[in-house]
Amino acid sequence: MTIRIQEKDFDISTEIATLRKGDPRVGAVVSFLGTVRDMNDGSQVKGMTLEHYPGMTEKALQDILDQAKARWDTYQTLVIHRVGPLLPEDQIVLVVVTSAHRGEAFAACEFIMDYLKTEAPFWKKEDTPEGARWVDARVTDDASSERWVKK
Amino acid sequence: MKLELRFFASLREALGVAQEEITIPDTVKTITDLRIYLIERGNPWAEVLAENKVLRCALNQVMVEASTSLKENAEVAFFPPVTGG
Numbered sequence: 001m002t003i004r005i006q007e008k009d010f011d012i013s014t015e016i017a018t019l020r021k022g023d024p025r026v027g028a029v030v031s032f033l034g035t036v037r038d039m040n041d042g043s044q045v046k047g048m049t050l051e052h053y054p055g056m057t058e059k060a061l062q063d064i065l066d067q068a069k070a071r072w073d074t075y076q077t078l079v080i081h082r083v084g085p086l087l088p089e090d091q092i093v094l095v096v097v098t099s100a101h102r103g104e105a106f107a108a109c110e111f112i113m114d115y116l117k118t119e120a121p122f123w124k125k126e127d128t129p130e131g132a133r134w135v136d137a138r139v140t141d142d143a144s145s146e147r148w149v150k151k
Numbered sequence: 152m153k154l155e156l157r158f159f160a161s162l163r164e165a166l167g168v169a170q171e172e173i174t175i176p177d178t179v180k181t182i183t184d185l186r187i188y189l190i191e192r193g194n195p196w197a198e199v200l201a202e203n204k205v206l207r208c209a210l211n212q213v214m215v216e217a218s219t220s221l222k223e224n225a226e227v228a229f230f231p232p233v234t235g236g
Contacts, residue, residue, distance in 0.1 A: 034236055050235070051159060051160055052235070053157070053159055053209075053212070053228065053230070055212050056209055056212035056213075056228070059212050059213070060214070081235060081236075092236070093235070093236050113236060116235060116236050117233070117235065117236045118232075118233065119214065119233070120233060120235050120236075121159065121209070121214075121230060121233050121235075122233055122234065122235025122236070123159060123160035123161075123230070123231065123233060123234050123235070124234045124235070125160070134160055134161040134164075134231065134234075135234040136232075136234070137231070137232030137233065137234050
């Protein structure tokens with residue numbers, strides 16, 4: 001399991017190659033790449049700044065990856081999340097999961113992303129023509145993470 | 152009891168405080184008690200931590216319910232719902 005919080009950009013090809021290198025058990029690699037949009041809630045977004053809680057953010061992500069590992073039969077998991085100033089089209093977050101078969105990797109990747117959205121302490125502040133504003137959490141994100149709760 | 156308080160994002164900006172060491176009286180036992188204790192300082196605390204504001208809290212860097220008991224020398228953080236990803 002690899003967790004990186006960083007200001008600098010990343011290369012998805014390099015990250016995937018590194019993650020699956022030397023592991024011939026891997027038959028499936030699923031990745032999610034989140035990028036900055038230029039519109040949100042009806043306003044143009046010129047850029048944004050991402051704040052986090054150093055220490056807790058890493059712990060929260062570790063806990064999410066541990067939960068995914070316990071639920072699905074996966075080999076490697078990777079989360080990279082950028083912080084600091086970002087512009088539209090910039091890469092924000094990368095989640096990669098490797099496994100023997102696609103089903104486990106798809107499910108684990110989606111679970112990690114849904115929980116990251118509601119449990120990992122990151123906050124976005126957008127720069128819009130009306131001024132800077134903190135992004136409100138979405139109710140739909142809570143619903144996305146709650147659907148993973150075992151009934 | 153001594154605590155290390157941390158505030159993030161919109162709360163940090165509105166309070167003008169990122170971090171603070173505090174000694175609380177014995178009557179303040181839970182995170183909810185602490186929130187009320189801070190509200191009693193008056194504004195901007197009363198407004199930012201008002202009960203109708205949806206906040207999250209963490210005790211020693213783990214997200215917890217507001218009913219959680221405080222611990223000596225704990226790090227207690229208040230922040231808005233998270234918006235990463």
